[in-house]
Amino acid sequence: MENTYLTKKETLKINEDTYLITLENINFEIGQFLMIETNKLVRKPFILGTWDGKTAISVQIKGKGTKHIVETTQTLKAHFPLGNPFIPPKGKGIVIISPTCLTLANLMTEKYNCDVLVGSKTPLKIKIPFDYAIGDEYFAQKIDNLNTYDWYLISGSKSMEEFVLSKIDSPNVFVSLEEYMGCGIGACKSCAIFTKNGVKHVCTDGPIFRRDML
Ligand code: FES
Secondary structure (H helix, E strand, O other): OEEEEEEEEEEEEOOOOEEEEEEOOOOOOOOOEEEEEOOOOOEEEEEOEEEOOEEEEEEEOOOHHHHHHHHHOOEEEEEEEEOOOOOOOOOOEEEEEOHHHHHHHHHHHHHHOOEEEEEEOOOOOOOOOOEEEEOHHHHHHHHHOOOOOOEEEEEOOHHHHHHHHHHOOOOOEEEEOHHHOOOOOOOOOOOEEEEOOEEEEHHHHOOEEEHHHO
16 A cells, blocks of 8 residues: 555546546556545545546545645645455446546446446536436436446446436446545544445445445
C-alpha cells in the first residue's frame, strides 16, 4: 500500500458535473480504489480504472473538496491501492454505471470484453465507446430491454444501484458500494453495513459485493 503524491495528466469533462482525470500509472487490481486527501484534509474514495492507457479516476463535483481535486490542484495526495480485487464469473457480462465509474468500466472491457451501459443525468461532453442513456427515463427503458447476461456489475449512485437491482433477476449481480467509505483503511468504521453474513466494512470487505450478501 502506498501513501504518496500522484500527478494529474489530463482532465476531461464527462458531463455537467463529472470529470475524468488521468494519472501517472500505478499498480492496482480491478475493483480497488484510492483515497485522495482534499484541501480540507478529508479523504475521498475513487474507484480505479483506465483511460487512454493510463490509470484514471472519475470525479463528480459535489462540494469544495471534489472541486479542489478537479480544478485546483495538480498533485493529489493519495493512498492506494485499497479494497479487494474483483473477478467476475465466467461468461459474458455487462457493467452498468454512472459516469463516476467510467474508468472502471473501461478497464473491465479491456480485460473481460464485457458490455457497458452508462446512465448519465446530463448530456455527455466526451465521446465514449460504450452504449449510454441520457436521463432517467431513457436509462429505465434501456434497463427494461436489457439482454440477459451471465453476470452484471452495477456501480453508481445508491438510488441507481437500487433501481437496477430491482430490475435484474439474476444471482450473479455485483454492486460496488464505494460511496459508503470514510477512511478507506478499516479505521473509522463509518462504512459498516449489515449483510446476511453479519456486519461488513465496505473498505476492507468490499467495495464490490454480490447481491445475495446484501
Ligand atoms: S471507511 Fe473507515 S472503516 Fe471503512
